[in-house]
Amino acid sequence: MPSDRVDPHLFVIVGGTGDLTRRKLLPALHRLGAQGLLDGNYAILGVSRDTELDDDRFREWARDGLETGGAHLRSWCDDRLYHIGVRGDEASYRALAARIAEIEQRHELPGNRVIYLALPPAAFPGTITALGGAKLNRSDGWTRLVIEKPFGRDLASAQKLNAVAHQYFDERQLYRIDHYLGKETVQNLLVFRFANAMFESLWNRDRVANVQISVAENLGVEDRAGYYDRVGALRDMVQNHLTQLLSLIGMEVPVSYDAEAVRYEKVKLLRSIAPVEPHDVVFGQYTEGNINGAPVVGYRHEPDVPNDTNTETFVALRLQIDTWRWQGVPFYIRTGKRMESRLTQIAVTFRQPPVCLFDSLGGCPMNPNVLILTIQPDEGFALCIDVKTPGEPFALQTLPLRFQYREAFGDIPDAYQTLLLDVLNGDQTLFVHADEAEAAWRLYTPLLERSADVHPYAAGTWGPTLADDLITRDGYRWYGPIRVSA
Numbered sequence: 318m319p320s321d322r323v324d325p326h327l328f329v330i331v332g333g334t335g336d337l338t339r340r341k342l343l344p345a346l347h348r349l350g351a352q353g354l355l356d357g358n359y360a361i362l363g364v365s366r367d368t369e370l371d372d373d374r375f376r377e378w379a380r381d382g383l384e385t386g387g388a389h390l391r392s393w394c395d396d397r398l399y400h401i402g403v404r405g406d407e408a409s410y411r412a413l414a415a416r417i418a419e420i421e422q423r424h425e426l427p428g429n430r431v432i433y434l435a436l437p438p439a440a441f442p443g444t445i446t447a448l449g450g451a452k453l454n455r456s457d458g459w460t461r462l463v464i465e466k467p468f469g470r471d472l473a474s475a476q477k478l479n480a481v482a483h484q485y486f487d488e489r490q491l492y493r494i495d496h497y498l499g500k501e502t503v504q505n506l507l508v509f510r511f512a513n514a515m516f517e518s519l520w521n522r523d524r525v526a527n528v529q530i531s532v533a534e535n536l537g538v539e540d541r542a543g544y545y546d547r548v549g550a551l552r553d554m555v556q557n558h559l560t561q562l563l564s565l566i567g568m569e570v571p572v573s574y575d576a577e578a579v580r581y582e583k584v585k586l587l588r589s590i591a592p593v594e595p596h597d598v599v600f601g602q603y604t605e606g607n608i609n610g611a612p613v614v615g616y617r618h619e620p621d622v623p624n625d626t627n628t629e630t631f632v633a634l635r636l637q638i639d640t641w642r643w644q645g646v647p648f649y650i651r652t653g654k655r656m657e658s659r660l661t662q663i664a665v666t667f668r669q670p671p672v673c674l675f676d677s678l679g680g681c682p683m684n685p686n687v688l689i690l691t692i693q694p695d696e697g698f699a700l701c702i703d704v705k706t707p708g709e710p711f712a713l714q715t716l717p718l719r720f721q722y723r724e725a726f727g728d729i730p731d732a733y734q735t736l737l738l739d740v741l742n743g744d745q746t747l748f749v750h751a752d753e754a755e756a757a758w759r760l761y762t763p764l765l766e767r768s769a770d771v772h773p774y775a776a777g778t779w780g781p782t783l784a785d786d787l788i789t790r791d792g793y794r795w796y797g798p799i800r801v802s803a
C-alpha cells in the first residue's frame with residue numbers, strides 16, 4: 318500500500334506495558350515511522366493498569382526495549398509516546414477518553430484511532446464493553462479495534478466474543494490478528510498458487526497424493542505457563558496458525574485479491590472439512606530430552622506448570638476436505654514445542670507416474686515429486702524431482718530445484734510491521750473474519766470436548782511415535798527439514 322494512504326492517527330495499545338508491546342508492537346511502529354511509512358503525524362498511547370507510571374518512565378521503558386538507539390529514537394519516544402494507567406472501572410475509561418482527546422488536540426489529529434488489545438484473551442470481552450461504555454468505539458474519524466489470537470477458547474466463547482465485539486463495533490472495524498498471515502512467505506502462498514498457472518493446474522486430487530503442514534518449534538513453554546497450560550497446542554497453534562496455512566493451501570481461487578473475496582473462500586474451505594475422527598488425532602506432551610545437544614526438562618517440570626498437567630504441547634491431525642478438488646487427499650498437520658528443530662514447512666506430495674518406466678532396470682525406484690514450501694526459518698521453496706545420475710549403472714536421484722527468499726531479496730519484513738501498516742491502511746485482507754474464527758472452532762471444539770490420551774515424547778524429537786503411525790498407515794511419511802538454500 319502506498320504510504321500516502323496512512324491517515325494521521327492515534328495508536329492506542331491496551332496492555333501497553335506488556336511483552337507483546339515491547340517485543341513486537343513498538344519496534345514495528347518505530348520501524349514504520351523510520352521508513353517514512355506513517356506520514357509523520359501520529360502518536361501512541363500505552364494503556365496499562367499501572368497508575369503510577371508517567372509518560373517519562375513509559376518512554377524510558379519503551380526506549381530500553383527498542384533495538385536501535387541514538388538521538389532519533391529518543392526524540393521518537395519523547396515526541397510521540399504517552400501513557401495512562403487505567404484501573405478498569407467506568408471512571409478510568411472516561412479518563413482514558415479524555416486523555417485520548419487531549420493527545421489528539423495536542424497533535425492536531427482528526428480522531429482516527431487504532432485501539433490494539435494486547436491483552437490476555439480472558440480480558441477481551443470486559444475491555445471491549447468498557448471501551449464501548451466510554452464511547453470509544455466511535456470517533457470523528459475512523460476507529461479500528463485490533464484483537465490478538467486466540468479468539469475465544471472454543472466455539473461458544475468465540476461466538477460470545479464476536480457478539481460482544483459486534484455490540485459496539487462493525488465487522489469492518491475489527492482486525493483479528495493472526496501474525497502468521499503477516500509473514501511474507503505465508504502471503505506468498507496465494508501468489509505462488511494463483512500467479513503461476515503451472516502449479517494451479519496440478520493443485521487437485523488428480524495430481525496431489527497428500528499435503529502435510531508442520532509447524533515445529535524447538536523452544537519450550539518458556540515463561541508463558543500461566544497462559545499456555547490453560548490453552549495447549551490445539552488452541553494456541555492449530556485453531557489459528559496451522560488452519561490459516563491449511564486454508565491458503567486448500568482454498569479455491571478468490572474472485573479478487575481483497576478482504577471479502579479471500580476471507581469468503583477461506584470460510585468455504587473450513588466448512589468443507591469433515592469432522593475429525595478420534596483415530597485421526599494424536600496429542601503429545603514433551604518429556605525431558607536434548608535440544609541442540611543441551612539437556613532440557615520435560616513440560617511438567619517447567620516453571621509454573623502443574624506436575625500432573627495433561628495439557629498437550631503437540632498435536633497431529635489427519636483432515637479430509639470434502640470438495641471436488643480435494644476429496645480423497647489426506648491433509649496432515651502437526652505442531653509441537655520442543656521438537657527437533659524449528660521448522661514451518663508445507664509439503665505437497667504429487668502422485669507417482671502411473672507406470673514406472675525404469676523398473677525393468679532394477680534398483681531404480683522413483684520417488685514422488687514433492688513441493689516443499691518453507692515458511693521459516695530457511696524461507697523459500699524446493700521442488701524435488703528425480704534426475705538420472707551421470708554414468709553407469711543407470712540410477713535415479715531425487716534433487717531439489719530451489720528458491721531462497723534471502724538470496725533473492727535480502728531481509729524479510731517482520732509480520733507485525735506488515736499487519737500494523739494494513740490496519741492503518743484499512744486493509745482487512747490479512748485479518749481473520751468473525752465467520753472464519755467460528756468455522757475453525759466448529760471444527761476443533763469437538764476434539765477439545767472428548768477426552769483423549771496425551772502421549773509423551775522426548776524433547777528434541779519429532780513428537781510421539783503415534784503421530785508417525787497416523788501418516789504411515791496411509792503409506793506416506795512426514796518430511797523433516799528440506800533445505801532451500803544450497
Ligand code: BG6
Nearest residue numbers: 466496534536553554558661693
Ligand atoms: C504464538 C504462540 O501465536 O506463535 C506461541 O502463542 C508460538 O506459542 C508462536 O511460539 C510461534 O510464532 P512464530 O512466528 O515464532 O512461528
